[in-house]
Amino acid sequence: MNFNFTQDQLDFQDAISSMLRTEVTADSIRARWQNESGIDSAFMQQAHDLGLNSMLIPESLGGLGLTAVDFILLAEACGEVALPEPLVESVMVTTPSLVDILDQGLGNADVQKVIDGVLAGDVRVALGHTINPCINYADSADWFLLPDGDGVYLLPKEAVTLEAKTSVDPSRRLFSASFAASDAYLVADGEAGANLQRATLNRGALASAAQLVGLSRGMLQQSVSYTSDREQFGRAIGANQAVKHLVADVAVQVEYAKPVIYRAAYTVGVSPSRADFAVSHAKSAAGRAGLLASRHCMQVFGAMGYTWECDLQIWAKRAWALAREWGDEGFHTNRIHEWLLRKNALLGPEYTFGRGSLTDRAKAG
């Protein structure tokens, strides 16, 4: 057992983090609110050039063949700068779903074509799931992967009707999508379709969990710096224990959410449709940390944190949105207790990291 990341993984995170910090500033995010597409194309090109789009595509298909564990720290880093574009969703959720379809020998000629387009960096795919009422940045997608019943459909944008919605988070560009479910676009159906949707939910929840942890870290940094600068009663407000404790409580929850997310990333990488338990744990821990971070950090900013001008709102509003997307805390804790209270639940100390092989053997023998 080894819970640590490899030096390669850490180095790559460092490189991407520093690129994100220079390229994705609060000002550049506000600039996106004003521009037509909400996309910073130069940034997206840079991310593509660094190989992000091909990371989780197998080598046999022309990608880098890495796993969710390799990407999870980068997802966190994207959250930390509150990146508006759905890069994490696209790399960690949509593309792996397309690959799954091919792997299982499902789909049609379009699937391969779309994956090639993603590798080349000139095709963007948006993905829908019944748990989310809307799709973020759907207006800039060329293709859509959408569910209807157990079926999953891959549609060109011409076959999809979008209706714009407004989010509380000005960085999010939400649309509801509708389409006519025609066999021509069907890429998975029946049990295979249902399994795919289940895997997608787990990947999605993991993607938002990782970003929530990043967002919380971003808010923590802003709070530490604001409370060190702002003075009341002749000293920094951060000198007061009441203020310190608010911030420290967030740090504790964030740190404790991390290993849970890393563990879930591992399971999602190995078997996404059987990762419910690990992912639900990760999403509820991260959602809780994200909501606490927005609440406490906003509190330590005083009235300043309540203004449009204060950048904290960019992070706090995203955390509010992501804490709900892909299932809120209630949804995920329900999944956990359903799992725990099943008749044949595998409970006991030996199951901490999956199947306790000894017990299985004993039972079998």
Added chain:
Amino acid sequence: MKLAFTAADEQFREEVADWLNDNLRDEFTDIRYRGGPGDEHRFVDERKAWERRLADGRWTCIGWPEAWGGRAASIEQQVIFHEEYARAGGPGRMGHIGDTLTGPTLLAFGSEHQKAKYLPPIRDGMAFWSQGYSEPGAGSDLAAIRTKAVQDEISGQWKITGQKVWTSLAHESDFVFVLARVDRDSSRHHGLGFFLVALDQPGVTIRPINQLTGTAEFNEVYFDDAVCDAEDIVGAPGDGWKVAMGLLGFERGVSTLGQQMLFQTELDEIIRIAKANGASRDPDIRQRIAEAHIGLKTMRYNSMRMLSGREDGSLSREAMIYKLYWSSWHRNLGKLAMDVLGPDAELIESGSYELNKLQSLFLFTRADTIYGGTNQIQRNLIAERALGMPKEPRGQGK
């Protein structure tokens, strides 16, 4: 202890309900349930007109003495008025600050001249007020204010220079009460004055501040030799802190009764939505709805206990716990509202950035734990003032 209303009280209730039923209609239909916290920027003109209608019916400033156009209403009657007002969907009161803060403060500390000049327009729904305490460098540490007032030796007129910030609704108000330093060598809570200042004058500039709700309910207010007549300082120069603190006492008193009624309508709305969208079947939501109800009833009983037998609107010591209690309760209610809405909580119905009622509620509750003394400051007060615990070391206030 007697926990019942008298027959006379019940008759009063009927009178209030009838009047509201007859008046909160026609041109006022659209403003029912509007203009509450987070929605204060809406229907301003209509709500000002509504204040005048209330005044015609003698329903503004009902706690004031009859000599000043009030009804000298008992605490019980004020409770009843607020209950019925909320039940009828009465809009957020534009006259709130004048009615519950400026008025009682002038009645307690003001001169006869000030009462005669300022009380009738408030009572008649003609003059609206705002509160100029906070400054960029003086938030929690209110005694750090630097806005200064200098008196002309001959005319006696005051000239005020400085900046206030977070001044709610200043842009819709006629007057602001300003806490300013009259003695340039003074520090902390010494040497302050409490001034009644007209906003419509060349020396005053008001700049709205956009809030994260996308609306602007509070403002920066700049004073650049703004004038204030010699008669318009409340109390003596140097008494400002005493007056300002007296006013804060009123802020925590009777004026909170209406707020609780608003909370009740919010909770009712959340329950209604939970039943309609199926969230009420979720066991966790059911628990939290029950907890919200319990919390609100507890709040109400404690307020009644606080106010019982204090017809002057002054408060018992229990009042110190109130701000912390309601702000925390309300913050949790905002979270419950969002959880009841579920995935739709994020979506804004209209195309522009205009939040719906529950979204505004959620965002606004984030400010509840800040204005009027943050939760941290409230806890310090409870521990240090009410319980007498050792004081936390403070820096050298500037």
